[in-house]
Amino acid sequence: QQQVKQSPQSLIVQKGGISIINCAYENTAFDYFPWYQQFPGKGPALLIAIRPDVSEKKEGRFTISFNKSAKQFSLHIMDSQPGDSATYFCAASRQAAGNKLTFGGGTRVLVKP
Amino acid sequence: NAGVTQTPKFRVLKTGQSMTLLCAQDMNHEYMYWYRQDPGMGLRLIHYSVGEGTTAKGEVPDGYNVSRLKKQNFLLGLESAAPSQTSVYFCASNYQGPQHFGPGTRLLVL
Numbered sequence: 037q038q039q040v041k042q043s044p045q046s047l048i049v050q051k052g053g054i055s056i057i058n059c060a061y062e063n064t065a066f067d068y069f070p071w072y073q074q075f076p077g078k079g080p081a082l083l084i085a086i087r088p089d090v091s092e093k094k095e096g097r098f099t100i101s102f103n104k105s106a107k108q109f110s111l112h113i114m115d116s117q118p119g120d121s122a123t124y125f126c127a128a129s130r131q132a133a134g135n136k137l138t139f140g141g142g143t144r145v146l147v148k149p
Numbered sequence: 150n151a152g153v154t155q156t157p158k159f160r161v162l163k164t165g166q167s168m169t170l171l172c173a174q175d176m177n178h179e180y181m182y183w184y185r186q187d188p189g190m191g192l193r194l195i196h197y198s199v200g201e202g203t204t205a206k207g208e209v210p211d212g213y214n215v216s217r218l219k220k221q222n223f224l225l226g227l228e229s230a231a232p233s234q235t236s237v238y239f240c241a242s243n244y245q246g247p248q249h250f251g252p253g254t255r256l257l258v259l
Binding site: 040045070072077078079081082085125127135136137138139140141142 | 189207251252
């Protein structure tokens with residue numbers, strides 16, 4: 037049973053466009069929601085994270101939107117660039133449970149020049 | 150700082166063979182984790198450790214064992230490899246901040 041569901045599995049966006057990735061979770065005890073970016077042949081790297089006490093967090097071109105009542109959160113990549121082409125994973129964890137991350141299935145993003 | 154390193158980078162095993170994957174971190178992190186990554190399934194936690202000498206099971210622990218004899222090292226063992234264990238394995242570490250991941254070990258079991 038996958039506790040964090042991520043969609044879409046892949047998406048193609050033109051340079052300058054907006055990429056949107058959605059995640060839904062089941063466990064209401066989750067209290068930390070990071071997004072990881074992974075390039076081919078590399079390990080995942082933290083991109084941006086949010087806690088449930090805020091509804092939105094923005095860092096540069098990357099924004100997380102969080103809807104606690106719907107148990108959903110999303111990543112928006114504004115002004116997408118070819119260098120953003122990567123696989124993106126959402127995740128969730130409970131800090132009281134030792135920071136164990138539960139990952140979504142991943143979204144492969146391709147930004148066309 | 151090297152961060153999180155993993156050895157080896159790539160390995161081919163025959164069914165039934167054993168091997169150990171080594172993870173090392175130089176950030177003095179208390180927590181360490183082993184994940185496997187399979188297409189469409191994201192990363193799934195195999196085992197983790199919250200300190201030297203401690204280990205605990207994650208989501209998919211069957212067929213794997215771990216040891217944390219030193220704070221900086223976390224070993225993942227496969228006693229009798231199976232084709233279903235073909236995957237990319239990632240180690241990660243943290244304490245109070247985000248998890249830092251290693252570059253991965255690609256394992257092929259024939």
